[in-house]
Amino acid sequence: MSQAAFVSPDACPALVLNADYRPLSYYPLSLWSWQDAIKAVFLDRVNIVSTYDTAVHSPSFEIKLPSVVCLKSYVKPAKYPAFTRFNVFLRDKFECQYCGDAHELTFDHVIPRSKGGQTVWENVVAACAPCNLRKGNRLPKDAGMIPAQKPCQPTVHELHRNGRRFPPNYLHTSWRDYLYWDSELEP
Numbered sequence: 682m683s684q685a686a687f688v689s690p691d692a693c694p695a696l697v698l699n700a701d702y703r704p705l706s707y708y709p710l711s712l713w714s715w716q717d718a719i720k721a722v723f724l725d726r727v728n729i730v731s732t733y734d735t736a737v738h739s740p741s742f743e744i745k746l747p748s749v750v751c752l753k754s755y756v757k758p759a760k761y762p763a764f765t766r767f768n769v770f771l772r773d774k775f776e777c778q779y780c781g782d783a784h785e786l787t788f789d790h791v792i793p794r795s796k797g798g799q800t801v802w803e804n805v806v807a808a809c810a811p812c813n814l815r816k817g818n819r820l821p822k823d824a825g826m827i828p829a830q831k832p833c834q835p836t837v838h839e840l841h842r843n844g845r846r847f848p849p850n851y852l853h854t855s856w857r858d859y860l861y862w863d864s865e866l867e868p
């Protein structure tokens with residue numbers, strides 16, 4: 682389980698940094714396909730910070746695939762992370778909000794959809810399959826099952842705090858300098 686799980690290392694994705702050399706986005710991690718990265722280089726929108734050993738060729742030039750690129754103009758980062766399955770799990774620290782178990786995680790609508798509950802940050806929590814089944818279509822008070830934390834929309838900062846405990850499965854070595862930079866400094 683990872684926000685970068687869809688990225689195959691073989692695809693040589695480029696980590697995209699904002700003009701301040703921080704990732705453009707953490708959740709999900711801002712990654713471009715090598716094709717998009719090369720295109721941005723030619724459009725003069727990014728600088729190449731680091732490269733893979735792999736190169737692409739045309740009759741007139743050769744260019745190493747960028748592993749890290751940096752935007753030339755600063756983009757105001759989003760304060761709130763995207764509402765994704767991974768980010769809900771990350772907010773809930775990959776623990777069932779009813780029993781604390783970390784296995785067989787699913788999503789539970791706190792107010793069931795059948796009772797008008799919406800699929801939003803405030804109404805979706807991580808729940809293990811047995812708890813999800815047990816709660817069924819009941820309201821929390823009827824089931825006697827209250828989420829450990831009242832679900833709410835996290836800030837990027839909050840997810841980042843949790844994210845250091847659950848780093849993506851795949852991080853190219855050249856990306857490490859730009860991620861979790863403060864984790865080593867904290868006790």
Ligand SMILES: [Zn+2]
Pocket residue numbers: 777778779780781782808809810811812813
């Ligand atoms: Zn549970």
